[in-house]
Amino acid sequence: MLMIVMGWTYFDLGLTRESTLLKWQSFLKRRGIGVSRVSPLYALDTLVLVDVSADKTVVFDSSELKRQVITDPRLLDTVLREFDSAGTYRYILCDVYFPVATDYDSTLLKTIYSTRNIAFPLSEGYSTQKGLRPLEALPGGVVHYQHTNDWHILSDQLIKFQLVNGHSEKSLPLYMAEEVTGRTLTSATTVNNITFNAYLRPADLRRPNAPARLYSLSDLHQFMFYQTPAERREWLKTKFILIGNFTEDVYKTAFGDMPGVLILFNIYLSILDGAHEFSWSWLVFLLAAFSGLSWLTFYWKGEKRFRWVKDAKTLLENLVGDIGLALFINFVALFFIALFSVVLFNKTTPIAILTFYMVMIDYCKYLVRNYPHIRPHSKKKVWTIVKYLFKIKPQEG
Numbered sequence: 001m002l003m004i005v006m007g008w009t010y011f012d013l014g015l016t017r018e019s020t021l022l023k024w025q026s027f028l029k030r031r032g033i034g035v036s037r038v039s040p041l042y043a044l045d046t047l048v049l050v051d052v053s054a055d056k057t058v059v060f061d062s063s064e065l066k067r068q069v070i071t072d073p074r075l076l077d078t079v080l081r082e083f084d085s086a087g088t089y090r091y092i093l094c095d096v097y098f099p100v101a102t103d104y105d106s107t108l109l110k111t112i113y114s115t116r117n118i119a120f121p122l123s124e125g126y127s128t129q130k131g132l133r134p135l136e137a138l139p140g141g142v143v144h145y146q147h148t149n150d151w152h153i154l155s156d157q158l159i160k161f162q163l164v165n166g167h168s169e170k171s172l173p174l175y176m177a178e179e180v181t182g183r184t185l186t187s188a189t190t191v192n193n194i195t196f197n198a199y200l201r202p203a204d205l206r207r208p209n210a211p212a213r214l215y216s217l218s219d220l221h222q223f224m225f226y227q228t229p230a231e232r233r234e235w236l237k238t239k240f241i242l243i244g245n246f247t248e249d250v251y252k253t254a255f256g257d258m259p260g261v262l263i264l265f266n267i268y269l270s271i272l273d274g275a276h277e278f279s280w281s282w283l284v285f286l287l288a289a290f291s292g293l294s295w296l297t298f299y300w301k302g303e304k305r306f307r308w309v310k311d312a313k314t315l316l317e318n319l320v321g322d323i324g325l326a327l328f329i330n331f332v333a334l335f336f337i338a339l340f341s342v343v344l345f346n347k348t349t350p351i352a353i354l355t356f357y358m359v360m361i362d363y364c365k366y367l368v369r370n371y372p373h374i375r376p377h378s379k380k381k382v383w384t385i386v387k388y389l390f391k392i393k394p395q396e397g
Helices: 002-010 016-029 073-086 105-114 145-151 172-181 217-225 229-235 260-272 280-298 307-345 351-370 381-389
Strands: 047-051 056-061 066-071 091-094 118-122 140-142 160-162 193-195 214-216 240-244 250-253 256-259
Touching: 002 280, 002 351, 016 307, 047 217, 066 073, 073 091, 073 105, 073 217, 073 229, 091 172, 091 260, 118 172, 140 172, 172 260, 193 260, 214 217, 240 260, 250 260, 256 260, 280 307, 280 351, 307 351
Parallel strands: 047 214, 047 240, 091 118, 091 240, 118 140
Antiparallel strands: 056 066, 160 193, 250 256
16 A cells, blocks of 8 residues: 555556545645645735736647747836846746747847746756747756646646656746755655645635735736836735736646646745655555554454444445445545645545455455355465456355
């Protein structure tokens, strides 16, 4: 069972069935239950949200001989200059791509490199490609939402996110976290494929009297144009600025549809919350919990010692059957283990995979108990049981 949890933790396998656990984890955190290094409900009044979906321009792509619609680089350049002139903001996450070269690239590039604490998404493999345009190698990190969907048969949602890819390129949330904290956050034991928590959701922005307003680039430029320099500095003081397409750049996650820029920000907060860190105390907890569950499965004889246990077990077996009862008991036990894991150590465990594993163990016990002719009497005990798993036929009557 520990091997299953470690495999789930370190590999990019995401199961849609695990989304229920992630929702419960988020539910507990948003109510301040459990260990957390960041605010369970991220303060919206510390954010400036900018939606670029309405600020577009049409440019001609000479490589493909067609026109393309992109974010207006002139307007973005103007807004970045206004942010930089204030100089009191905390960080700018600009989730905007520049797929086509424009006449304004050199001016925008100069503004970007003169703006402090800013990060952009980069295409995977940028460090190994030659001849990249300057706007394709900006300060920032890789963003690749689709790597978990390589397992699309098992998951159609974004369950996990890769911190460092196969080219040793850091992801954008990891780049931001290291820039903000000023230290390297990866090591030999770092969990590279993390499950993230939803500290900020789209529904939070739609609440009545929400302190954060969603600006367009043009509206934000007009708003800051009428501010005095002192008012602008005070308004942007310690603010985290999120620039992205909140309308069209949307992905399916365990917490519902979410804009890409909010996904990146939530992953950044999850890194600050220690989601990427391996905990030895968590490993000891899992060892103790799984040892207790294994003892109950193989050695506990409660139905022989307590009549009420036997009566309850008989009643439930008549209702749902042996396998149904095993499924229910194991799921409930593993669900509480997972909740304690989240509350005490801020770590998730794969309930669906572990429940399936424990049910298969109970099924093997059922075969050995009810079909004596397959009961092994040699060292090949496990193989003998497995061989009959798909050959056994139900007895008549």
